[in-house]
Amino acid sequence: MTKVGPPESDPEALLQVRNLKKHFDNESGLLAGVQLDDEFPYVSRSTSDVRAVDGVDFDIKEGETLGLVGESGCGKSTLARTVLRLLEPTEGSVYFQGKDLASLSGEPLRRMRKNMQMIFQDPQSSLDPRMKVGPIVEEPMKAHGMLDEEGREARAKELLEKVGLDPQHYNRYPHAFSGGQRQRVNLARALSVNPDFIVCDEPVSALDVSIQAQVLNTMEELQEEFDLTYLFIAHDLSVIRHISDRVAVMYLGNIVELADKEELFENPQHPYTQALLDAIPVPDPRSGGRTALLSGDVPSPIDPPSGCRFRTRCPKVIQPEEYDMSDGAWRNLVEFQRAVERRAFEETDPDVLRSRYFQDAVPSGDAGTLLDEALGHIERDKFEDAERILVERFADQSVCATARPAYEIESEIGDGRHYSACHLRRDEAVATAVDEATVGGAARPGTEAPEADD
């Protein structure tokens, strides 16, 4: 990977994240990863990492809201915690107001933390049930030595009022509040030290829709009043669309697309974003429901797919260059390959399978021969062999599997930057890179070709 230099001096950027990685040990302890073999040396040791966040770059400008969206397990929360250095990054840098947080420690880091606060998803478990809300709101001020006791109390009451609670509630315990109100207490606590930057990790997903709207409105008002910058994490695209200025879409530890809100929602340029958008239900019985659903599960982050991580579920995988199939035949082949991998059928008769999966278009030439071979294996009930042929000769040969995509393309709506990690965009890309420059920093057109990942 390219070495990370100092960030381009972008005076507007409050936070710059460069090639950030966070890996977790899959096993821990004395015997972690120890495996026994029949042959010499009998005992071997190999550890596997969970690559929760694996090379992420983005910028957040002052006063904006960056929405971060993705399915559960894609690494959103780990990213948020790593950005705030609640988790130690494995690799990469986080520049906050020009200083690299990853290199800070001890007292300087503690003092930096005053400017960065976090709001958690569960309003119940993020408040100490044995503390009254007043002291809860005062706690961060105490930790950072702000004001004297009287001043803190006055400020806490003022903040409670700002977030839409009654200052009289200063002496109540968290259990006396509803979920929405507790999230407001969380907001007040985060605001107490007058931060510049707040990471909101699914702050409204535990709330009812009507309460959600109240809290979202309050958050927007506070942003305006206190000039806050939000990193707003959610899995709900409707909420993201409502509150964000720019949106980053995350899949399996990578950011796959990043653009201005309107551009991303109206002109999505990554198949994963498109699938996510198609999957959102619209509250309208006449909308005809969702279309183009994704199949299969998210692969394990322990051993993620090479190249583009979405390729195992992507409906638009690119055909390997060595074959010359029609588009229909290639789609059928991909579908068949995934069905074999999932063992979705028990049928072994090649003719039946042909008519089920290749009715409208059959691969010809080399591809046809390989398919015959695979069908032959299935007829002898050797699914593993069939799977091996289909995966090694087709799926692994696609450019999606051999190179990690990173392109910047022209925005259609607005003049913001539009990053899309999909090889389908390689012809229209204005900039190509696999390093940190593409996502949020200045473009360096044509500096680097996509690197092979393996």
Next chain:
Amino acid sequence: MSEPLLSVRDLKTQFFTEDGTVRAVDGISFDVHEGEIVGLVGESGAGKSVATSSILRLVDSPGEIVGGEIKFKGETIFGLEEDGGGELRPRDEMLTEEEMRKRIRGREIAIIFQDPMESLNPVFTVGGQLREFIEINRDLGTDEAKGEAIDILREVGIPAPESRYDEYPHQFSGGMRQRVLIAMALACQPDLIIADEPTTALDVTVEGEILEMVKDLQEKYDTSFIWVTHDMSVVAEICDRVNVMYLGEIIEQAEVDDLFYDTKHPYTSALLDSMPRPDETVDELRPIKGVMPEAIDPPSGCRFHSPCPEAREVCREVHPEPREMSGDAEGTHTAACVKHDAFDIGYDTSPPIDTEATGGFSAGFTETGGEAE
């Protein structure tokens, strides 16, 4: 219309607590016809889950079904009558506890819960649990039941079902666990499946897949569903008819299209307005003011009058029962709001009242809850 599969009349379920009687479900009536997906929508605390538990007679102490009637395929799941001394007692034809357990629950009415992890036993394999369920309920031998279990796992879209059969619940993702529960619900081919927020904990992509699958399976087996949810988008996608609940009551009941395009109750409108839209950018959300009051001490008159933007003096005094809105006798769209002509109790001449929605400082707070010590 034909005889409904399930008919609920004036159902009342209450919880007797130290602080008083919680009227969680307070006189609801609805029908489920064959092959129909009926939605039950509302916010947390509206009484949706208590209503569905009542249908299966699963309400536990301190809760009790205190009134009303539940009929399923001509049999009485719950019904009371007066004995000689004016005391209420269960009717003779009411199904016994044993009949409920052996014949109704699981076999005729199945239920899918929200949290799939809590519904599966973590120390038994997924396949084993499914097999046992089929063995007991369908009187099949072990091997036969296993074959059946694998078939049904494949049908709900579990990849490589033979090998996953021997895995434990923690080895399945949330979406797959929910599929297993759906498989379990379908295993005995029940007539009615109660789905209690089955997709709420899932990602939209997975939710989409599961709803799609439910629609296919419903077509294939002609099963009826009661779909409990708080999500209007899911309602729009899957339901045929919808009941909107607020504080223990059904306040509007309509075909799904009418509910969205010809909304009659201000609460339903408010619920629809408060949602952010995925397909367009909304500048400002219009949240419902305040929070739902406690069912322990419901407000007088219309229970929604204090957050209601259209409330008038009469709303505080008169408690509306749902009435037919469409004017024809079939009864396809009912709502409990006095602003409609069907009520005719002088809403138009009544003066508007000061509510949380129309002003007042403390909008958004509850005055309830424990006081500080």
